[in-house]
Amino acid sequence: MKIIVCNSKIPFVQGGTELLIKWLVEQLKERGFTVEEIAIPLTWKTEKDIMKSYLQWRMTNLQEASEIPADIVIATKFPSYMVQHPRKIIWLFHQFRQIYDWAGTDLGYSCERVLQNDTRAKLIQLDNNAFNEASRIFTISRRVGSRLKKYNGFGSKVLYPFPPDKNNYKCIDYDDFLLHVGRLEKNKRADLIIEALGKSTRKMEIVFVGEGSERISLQKRAEELGIQKYTRFLGWVHKPELLDLYSRAAAVLFTAFDEDFGLVSTEAFLSRKPVIATSDSGGAIEIIEDGKTGIICDPNSDSLARCLEAALDKKPILKLMGENAFELISKWSWDVIIEKLTADDMMPLRRE
Secondary structure, eight states: OEEEEEEEEOTTOOSHHHHHHHHHHHHHHHTTOEEEEEEEEOOOSSHHHHHHHHHHHHTOBTTSSSSSOOSEEEEOSTTGGGOBOSSEEEEESOOOGGGTTTTTSTTSOOTTTTSOHHHHHHHHHHHHHHHHHOSEEEESSHHHHHHHHHHHOOOOEEOOOOOSOGGGOOOOOOOSEEEEESOOSGGGOHHHHHHHHHHOSSOOEEEEEBOOTTHHHHHHHHHHTTOGGGEEEEESOOHHHHHHHHHHOSEEEEOOSSBSOOHHHHHHHHTTOOEEEETTOBGGGGSOOBTTTEEEEOSSHHHHHHHHHHHHHOHHHHHHHHHHHHHHHTTOOHHHHHHHHTOSOOOOOOOO
C-alpha cells in the first residue's frame, strides 16, 4: 500500500507535531508500507496568509498528482486536511484554534480586529467540507475530539500517540528536582510554576527544558521572588541529556492550558515518573489519574505550591505512581495505531 502523510509545517519550528509526523512515517515504513511525506509551509500571521495556506492544500490533488497514485492519504494538523483524495484519513492533531476556542482571547486572534467574523465563518465551513470528505477521522485525544464535535459537529475516535522508542527511556532514581519540558510560551504557563515555587514552604530545584518568548520574563520573576538558585533554564537539550533528566527527576510538571494532548506526559510515564498537572491542562489529564499515575491540582499557584511540597515529601508514593504510569503506557501499541489508520473497511464519516 502506498501512503502519503500530509504535514502543514512552520519552517524551522520543531515541536510535538513534527515528532508525531516523524514517528508516523517511520512506523508505517517499518511495517512495509511505501510512504511519502508532503509538507507545505504554513503561514498564519495575517488573514490573507491563512486563506493562502488553506488554498494551497485545497489545490493539492494527490490522486492525480503522480503516475503512481497513493492508495490513501493521512492528513494531520490544519489545514493539511483540505487535501483532495478519495481515501482521505484524518488523524487530527489540532485545528486552527485561533478561530475556535482561542478566538477573541489573548491566546489567539481577536475576531473583531484581525479575523473578522465573516472570514472566521468561511474558514469553519472549509473545515466542515474537508471533514465531510474524510473516510475516517481520528484525534490524538478526547479533548481534540470534543472540540471537533462542539464546533464542527463531527464524531471521531481517539488514537493516543506516544514515543515508539520505548526502550530508550529508563528510570535511574528520584532525585530532588522536578522537570518541566516544553516551549516557554504563554499558553504553557510556566509562570504558574515560578509563582508556586515562590509560595512553597519547601524549596526544590526545578529544571526547565525549552525555549520561548517567556524565558526572560520567567527568569526575571524568579529573581524578584528570590528563588533563582532553585531554577535552571537549560534551553533545548539533545535527546541523551533529556532522557537522563527524565530518568532522574522526582516528577514531571505539566501546567499548559488546554493542550491538545501532551507528549511530555508519555515520556514521563515511559521513564516511570508521575506527572503533576493542572485540572485544565486538556488532553494530558486524560491519562493522568490523580493519586495513581500523577497529581492533579487546581490551576493556580497556591494549589500547585501545595502539590510541589507534597511531591518531595512523599518519595515512596511518587515511585509507586511512576510504576503505575509505566504499567499503563507499556500496554500501548503503534501496531494498533497503524492498523486503524490503514484499515480497509473505510466508510465515509458524515457530520452528526
